[in-house]
Amino acid sequence: MEIQHPQEQPLKPGEVRVRVSYVGICGTDKHLYGGQPGSGEARIPVILGHEISGIVDSLGSEIHSDLKIGDRVAIDPNIPCGVCRFCREGRPQLCENNQAVGVTRNGGMAEYVHVPETNVYKIPDGLSLKAAAMAEPVSCVVHGLDELDIKPHDTALVIGDGFIGQIFTLLLAQQGLKKVAVSGHNPKKIALLKKIGADEVFNPEKEEHSERYDLVIECVGLPNTQEQALTFAARGGQVLMFGVSNPDDTFTIKSYPIFFNELTVKGAFINPHAMQDAIHLMVAGADVESLITHEMQLEDIPDLLAGRIPEKITKAVVRVN
Structure with a gap:
């Protein structure tokens, strides 16, 4: 079957x-390319790519927004059905019939992409198209932070020094928390992590670390992390499971500490109602573009x-046009 x-x-x-x-290259794209599910099951054959920026080229009929040809835009890839229980409850990220650009319908690893007007966000002149392609991953991080009850005196630990861990570090640091630490394995990233706001970076495999944190954000998706x-x-702490794991992976939980310490363990899936905030944060100074390592x-x-x-790539974008 050919793709039109x-x-x-x-x-x-x-x-x-x-x-x-x-178009950004995401871990989800690599999973789908390898035949694994990402944040959902792909409908094969499909053009991948869900972190997209571009220029409006043509408008279909029945367009109700002020979009016009030539507008610079970022794209929200998720298309909830609007009628299932979760959509009606205002939780479209749990939509039972969700479509996604680059997963269930053709995405941005091509010269053109078709998307509903409701998924197209104009970007201001001060934001580059390269940065705008990162609006989707930033919006996912924004949703993750929205799932937490964050107080200025909290301490936070980000587990994972990859691109998503870096975005969490950057946005947490901008909230003025008491402390933001990062657990990672690549010593070459320490300087960058401290530049974007980490107060401390440590490798748990090589050094003892006894400190406990009010907020712990897991960005790797492996059982050990x-x-x-x-x-x-820490006692009363919140744990956010953000990393995408293999669907068959399991890990061991000691139940008593969850009970005794009143821990809250949550997940965060995709990016409901977060694209505008993501674009605003980047315009306001969250320099996510500088975290892109390869074009x-x-x-x-x-x-x-x-x-x-063979190169070590933290985050790559593809320049299409």
Whole structure:
């Protein structure tokens, strides 16, 4: 079965065609490329790519917003149905019939992409298109932070020094918390993590660390780091499981500390109602673009997704047009 090129497809009512400028490469893309589920099951064949910025190229009929051809935009990939129980309760991230650009319908690893107008967000002139492609991952982090009850005197631990862990570190530091620490394994990232706001960076595999934290955010998705997240939580602490794990993975939980310490353990899935906040935070000074380590070309994508590029890549974007 062949994929029809987006340029050859007619726009449906309420749809917008966007000429893709940049598309980010996410761990979810690598999972889907390897035949694993990401944040959902892909409908194969499909063009991947859900971290997208670009220029409005064409408008379908029945457009009700002020979008116009030439607008610079970022795209929210998630398309909830609007009628299931969770959508009606205002929890579209749990939608029973969710579609997603780059997962269940063609995404941004192509010159053009079709999306509903409701998923297209204009970006201000002060925000680059490269940065705007990061609006989706930033919005997911914003939703994760919204799931927590954060107080200025809290201490926080981010487990994971990758791109998502870096965004959490950056946004937590901007909230003026008492302390933000990062647990990671790459000594080359220590300087960057401290530059964006980490008060302390440590490797739990190489050094003893007895401090406990009010907020613990797990950004890796491996059983050992998920177990660590619970052990690092202080009394009354909150633990956010944010890292995408293998669906078959399990880890051991000691139940008594959860009871005795009144721990709250939560998950955070995708990015409901968070795109505008993400765009605003980047415009207001959250320099997420500086966390991008590589800019690639469209022809690099297969090697990148298959892991055939030997360079250590924390975050890559592909410049499409």
